[in-house]
Amino acid sequence: MTGARRRPAVATIGLLILTLAGCTSGSEAGSSQPSGTPTPSITPTSNVTPAREVTPVAFAQFSGALGQPRKIDFEVTALRVGKSVGAQGTGAIVTGAVAFPPMPAPGRCLDKVLLLLGRQTRIEDFQVGVYPGAGLSLARRKAPPQGSGNPDVLLDNQPKGVITEDGRAVDISDLARAWADGGPFPSRDRTIPEGSPLVLILRPPDNTDGDYTVTIPTAEVRLSIRRSSAC
Numbered sequence: 667m668t669g670a671r672r673r674p675a676v677a678t679i680g681l682l683i684l685t686l687a688g689c690t691s692g693s694e695a696g697s698s699q700p701s702g703t704p705t706p707s708i709t710p711t712s713n714v715t716p717a718r719e720v721t722p723v724a725f726a727q728f729s730g731a732l733g734q735p736r737k738i739d740f741e742v743t744a745l746r747v748g749k750s751v752g753a754q755g756t757g758a759i760v761t762g763a764v765a766f767p768p769m770p771a772p773g774r775c776l777d778k779v780l781l782l783l784g785r786q787t788r789i790e791d792f793q794v795g796v797y798p799g800a801g802l803s804l805a806r807r808k809a810p811p812q813g814s815g816n817p818d819v820l821l822d823n824q825p826k827g828v829i830t831e832d833g834r835a836v837d838i839s840d841l842a843r844a845w846a847d848g849g850p851f852p853s854r855d856r857t858i859p860e861g862s863p864l865v866l867i868l869r870p871p872d873n874t875d876g877d878y879t880v881t882i883p884t885a886e887v888r889l890s891i892r893r894s895s896a897c
Contacts (some may be wrong), residue, residue, distance in 0.1 A: 784886025
């Protein structure tokens with residue numbers, strides 16, 4: 667009697683083991699990975715898109731003595747930036763402008779914006795500063811209206827471009843973001859119409875004494891724009 671009562675328990679345990687084995691077998695059969703092959707890790711998608719390069723729409727060269735009206739030339743194959751200023755603060759300065767189409771996205775969507783100067787050009791922080799320009803008409807190869815000051819006048823001296831380590835590009839990400847949003851620019855809260863072409867002024871960072879000239883071939887100048895994929 668006692669032995670007959672134990673048999674159902676053994677059968678139940680055997681049935682449970684077979685059931686569990688069947689579940690495991692079904693799981694392995696449905697897997698897309700061969701037995702013993704580890705599942706590859708998933709790399710998160712980058713939050714930026716590949717950079718694209720944009721060609722300039724206009725260049726301008728400015729020259730003249732300090733304190734005097736500046737001459738302007740739109741027919742240039744190279745931009746010259748430099749100065750020849752004595753200890754008394756007198757002399758001449760040469761500056762340039764490069765214009766690009768409007769920024770393609772709001773400032774929050776611009777991850778990295780670089781002004782590329784080409785392989786032939788290497789600049790240093792003390793030689794060339796890159797600033798937002800006030801003369802929007804320069805993008806149409808036209809001098810700013812009379813009474814608006816010299817054609818190479820700055821919209822602001824901030825945000826200023828930052829020279830990259832190799833000296834062949836300028837990081838203008840902060841400048842481009844402010845420009846894309848129409849400002850305001852920090853020093854005087856100036857604004858520009860949204861959708862304005864980007865106008866950059868290249869000039870010596872100051873008018874103190876010094877004597878040098880940097881030449882930048884216009885054929886190699888580009889704007890590299892990398893957008894955030896979150897936008």
